[in-house]
Amino acid sequence: MAVYKAFLILAMAAVVSAIYSNWYDAHATFYGDMGGGKTMQGACGYGYLFKQGYGLETAALSTALFNDGLSCGACFEIFCTNVPQWCIPKAGSIIITATNFCPPNDTPNKPDAWCNPPRKHFDxxxxxxxxxxxYKAGIVPVRYRHVTCSKKGGVKFEINGNPYFTLVLIYNVGGAGDANAVKIKGSKTQWIIMTHNWGQNW
Incomplete structure (x- = not known):
């Protein structure tokens, strides 16, 4: 009975966000190997080894882009620019989903602290x-924009917590991609605003 009630509540979640079309400047690096390396649960809560299906078409965002986790699930179009010796000619652009946080480096005056505020950076x-x-470039200047996400299977929910606290992970969001506000409604309640906890956990 409890599982059935939870499904009814979460199936009615309202996901709200916005899409932007302007291009902005940033930088990009990479981590791991061609298979993803030691990919573990990140700051968005999407689980170990791409449990939620985001695969390798992903990136960790710097503080300036991460928005305290509210950018998790957002999709970005990115292309390499202004460095012919490092950018692959006619490579075009890539589209990635934000699935993690690239933390700032607290070492004073560290020249390669690319994820430090106010820098916009994609790892x-x-x-x-x-x-x-x-590959040998290591880091390149890029241009990016926030784009519509193309996901299959509809919005999905993962419920965690304990008898006193319920944590709901929202993922596989098409369109906006990121959830910035969520409401739930039970069979005997009005709409209730959920509190953002961390990443895309509410």
Whole structure:
């Protein structure tokens, strides 16, 4: 009975966000190897080894882009720019989903602290980085924009917690991709605003 009631509540969640079309400047690096390396649960809550199906078409975002986790699930189009010796000619652009956080480096005056505020930075998987730039580049300037996500199977929910606390992970969101506000409604309640906890956990 409890599982049935939870399904009724979560199936009615309202997901709200916005899409932007302007291009902005940033930088990109990569992590791991072509298979993703030691990919573990990140700051968005999407689980170990791409449990939620986001695969390798993903990136960790710097503080300036992460938005305290509210950008998790958002999709970005990215292309390498202005460095002919590092950008692959006619490579075009890639589209990635934000699935993790690239933390700032607290070491004073560290020159390669690319994820420190106010820098906008994408730490891509090696597979995605090498679609737009040569491996030996290490880091490249890019341009990016927030785009519509194309996902199959509809919005999905994962319920965690304990008898006193319920945590709901929202993922596989098409369109906006990221959930910035969520409401639930039970069979005997009005709409209730959910509180953002961390990543895409509410």
């Amino acid at each position: 891509l998987t090696m597979k995605m980085f090498t679609k737009i730039a040569y």
